[in-house]
Amino acid sequence: MKKASFLTLAALTLAVSTVGCVGKNNGFALFNKIYDWNLTASDNEWGNELIFVGLCIIPVYPICLFADTIVFNSIDFWTGDNPIVGVDSNTGKNYAIVPNGDGRTATFTYDGQVCQLTRTDAGVTLSKDGVLLGTYTQQGDLVTFTAPDGTIRTTLR
Numbered sequence: 001m002k003k004a005s006f007l008t009l010a011a012l013t014l015a016v017s018t019v020g021c022v023g024k025n026n027g028f029a030l031f032n033k034i035y036d037w038n039l040t041a042s043d044n045e046w047g048n049e050l051i052f053v054g055l056c057i058i059p060v061y062p063i064c065l066f067a068d069t070i071v072f073n074s075i076d077f078w079t080g081d082n083p084i085v086g087v088d089s090n091t092g093k094n095y096a097i098v099p100n101g102d103g104r105t106a107t108f109t110y111d112g113q114v115c116q117l118t119r120t121d122a123g124v125t126l127s128k129d130g131v132l133l134g135t136y137t138q139q140g141d142l143v144t145f146t147a148p149d150g151t152i153r154t155t156l157r
Helices: 002-018 029-039 045-057 060-079
Strands: 094-099 105-110 113-119 124-128 131-139 142-146 152-156
Touching: 029 045, 029 060, 029 094, 045 060
Parallel strands: none
Antiparallel strands: 094 105, 105 113, 113 124, 124 131, 131 142, 142 152
16 A cells, blocks of 8 residues: 555656656647647638547547646656657758747747748748748649749759
8 A cells, every 4th residue: 555655656746846847849749739730630610620629528639738748848858859849851850840820930940940931922931030041832743942042942742
């Protein structure tokens, strides 16, 4: 009985002591990924709402929030690496794209460098510290990046 009480007390102490450990690299990444997916799951906002309610009932959102709070943010806080944040398969470097909530901008982090993505009528601009780094446009499967100096790179999506 004493051993079970001790283990329970130890687990609760660990859980409470790590709640304040918000990670440095895109905190609550798992919860935010599920939420961002939910916002774009269908073209109908009522459909997205039904998906949201379903994910709350199942309980996907509470489990993701618990996992982020207790596990992933604690790992990120203590090690500096969030296991949920994406990894570039070519370079092995971490990246994350986090929407800012206004529907037009997002924060793009790659290997510790933070940039801003902004959706425009022409495409998506990439900037850092207010300096334009380039513009992405897409026509069908062809993606074009135009640098401020006029250099153009194209790739098939």
